[in-house]
Amino acid sequence: FKYSSYNLPPGSLGFPFIGQSISLLRALRSNTDYQWYQGRIKKYGPVSKMWLFGSPAVMMAGPAANHFIFSNKDLLFTGTRSVNLLTGRNILMLSGEELKQVRSALQNFLSPEMVIKYVSKMDREVRRHVKLNWVGHKTVTVLPLAKRLMFDIICSVIFGQEAGSVREALATDFQTLVKAALSIPLKVPFTRFSKGFNASKRIRKVLRGIARERETLLQQGHGASADDFFTYMLASRAEGAHLLTVEDIVDNAIFLLIAGYETSSVLITFMLWHLDKEPEVLGKITEEQDEIARNKGPDDALTWDDVSRMKYTWKVAMETLRTIPPIFGSFRTATKDIEYQGYHIPKGWLVFTAQPVTHLDANIFAEPSKFDPARFENNSSIPPYCFVPFGGGPRMCPGNEFARTETLVTMHYLVMQFKWKMCCKDEGYKKDPSPMPLLGLPIELQPRCLPENAHA
Numbered sequence: 001f002k003y004s005s006y007n008l009p010p011g012s013l014g015f016p017f018i019g020q021s022i023s024l025l026r027a028l029r030s031n032t033d034y035q036w037y038q039g040r041i042k043k044y045g046p047v048s049k050m051w052l053f054g055s056p057a058v059m060m061a062g063p064a065a066n067h068f069i070f071s072n073k074d075l076l077f078t079g080t081r082s083v084n085l086l087t088g089r090n091i092l093m094l095s096g097e098e099l100k101q102v103r104s105a106l107q108n109f110l111s112p113e114m115v116i117k118y119v120s121k122m123d124r125e126v127r128r129h130v131k132l133n134w135v136g137h138k139t140v141t142v143l144p145l146a147k148r149l150m151f152d153i154i155c156s157v158i159f160g161q162e163a164g165s166v167r168e169a170l171a172t173d174f175q176t177l178v179k180a181a182l183s184i185p186l187k188v189p190f191t192r193f194s195k196g197f198n199a200s201k202r203i204r205k206v207l208r209g210i211a212r213e214r215e216t217l218l219q220q221g222h223g224a225s226a227d228d229f230f231t232y233m234l235a236s237r238a239e240g241a242h243l244l245t246v247e248d249i250v251d252n253a254i255f256l257l258i259a260g261y262e263t264s265s266v267l268i269t270f271m272l273w274h275l276d277k278e279p280e281v282l283g284k285i286t287e288e289q290d291e292i293a294r295n296k297g298p299d300d301a302l303t304w305d306d307v308s309r310m311k312y313t314w315k316v317a318m319e320t321l322r323t324i325p326p327i328f329g330s331f332r333t334a335t336k337d338i339e340y341q342g343y344h345i346p347k348g349w350l351v352f353t354a355q356p357v358t359h360l361d362a363n364i365f366a367e368p369s370k371f372d373p374a375r376f377e378n379n380s381s382i383p384p385y386c387f388v389p390f391g392g393g394p395r396m397c398p399g400n401e402f403a404r405t406e407t408l409v410t411m412h413y414l415v416m417q418f419k420w421k422m423c424c425k426d427e428g429y430k431k432d433p434s435p436m437p438l439l440g441l442p443i444e445l446q447p448r449c450l451p452e453n454a455h456a
């Protein structure tokens with residue numbers, strides 16, 4: 001009734017607050033989400049309305065919808081209530097001048113010029129992990145190991161020299177926090193949410209302490225050589241680049257730590273999952289990595305130049321991101337009434353687009369279910385807004401170069417040192433909502449005979 005003068009998109013809103021949430025979450029869990037989106041598109045067309053996650057929502061599909069969502073200035077990022085309560089005032093919740101300042105600071109901190117400096121830290125962490133958790137083991141379970149590795153890498157960049165002690169203290173709390181992010185925000189003891197909330201308080205206390213310490217060091221003129229996120233943000237504040245308080249810097253550090261390890265660990269896990277089924281692709285990656293190793297001494301760390309030569313390995317990563325994107329969709333909220341393809345979208349409604357709709361469209365990617373890294377041979381043949389694992393437009397993932405580099409460094413050492421076989425050949429996966437192999441991907445490991453002169 002409220003919208004009687006509006007031309008709302010087709011589709012039923014269903015039960016208020018619940019609507020289609022359970023049905024979408026169920027489809028994600030059973031890995032039939034693509035069929036779920038297609039079912040709606042067939043029934044209502046590429047734009048349709050529903051209730052989702054407590055809000056009236058509009059699902060849009062296709063490259064034009066991706067473009068619209070990524071670039072419309074009246075659509076804002078929104079976290080769920082749980083995410084907002086757990087992670088505080090981070091980049092996802094900001095708008096206007098504050099967003100501009102934070103976005104620019106994070107983008108600079110993760111820019112290619114900075115990532116070049118992080119390669120040696122990544123190399124050190126990957127070698128340490130491989131030695132500790134992989135070498136000498138007959139079987140390992142990939143997902144938890146990849147998560148811990150990616151967490152330690154992002155910690156080494158956020159905390160700098162003190163990363164070791166901080167990450168030991170916080171790793172479990174971060175896992176609890178991430179698990180709570182999609183829970184119902186009930187502060188009742190022993191619920192997922194209240195455990196996450198307590199974890200977030202502990203994390204915030206430790207990070208606040210570190211930030212204050214770095215602030216004092218900077219004021220005393222001792223911070224110049226520090227290379228951690230806190231010093232970087234405090235120094236850029238002193239130069240007038242932003243006005244963030246210590247509390248804001250802590251909130252953004254928490255968000256970076258989460259954003260920085262969940263997604264890339266999924267990518268690494270599914271690269272190994274695909275490679276187990278694709279011996280030819282594995283052969284080509286191995287050739288590329290052997291060639292890089294051949295030109296290095298046994299203890300030489302990988303360099304930016306080495307990473308830049310891993311072109312085929314990155315194509316395999318892109319094909320993995322196309323087939324199993326770590327983030328299934330982009331969500332925004334309309335800050336005022338807007339129009340899309342003749343339909344009205346009222347202020348306050350959620351708008352979302354799902355990546356698989358374009359990633360698995362046969363008109364864009366021929367034989368979409370085939371795993372074929374060669375389709376990325378010529379990137380310009382992929383039309384704009386069709387391959388969007390990192391989103392697009394002004395809010396595109398600023399960590400994409402960081403993710404590319406840590407993924408390639410990790411794949412180098414895994415491919416060089418091991419052959420692997422999935423313990424359960426037909427292990428499938430679910431999305432909860434990030435994709436995860438049903439058993440976490442247990443694999444049998446065998447050390448690989450290295451080519452002559454190769455480093456490891």
Ligand code: HEM
Nearest residue numbers: 091259260263264267326327330389390391395397399403
């Ligand atoms: C394979 C790995 C990754 C994937 C697939 C990925 C994907 C994404 C996507 C889809 C978005 C949201 C885009 C949107 O809705 O428009 C995003 C945002 C973001 N990502 Fe990533 N990401 C990855 C790794 C990383 C890493 C390693 C970092 C940090 C070190 C990072 C930091 C961020 C941040 C800060 C945002 C929010 C940007 C903003 O609000 O403007 N991501 N990412």
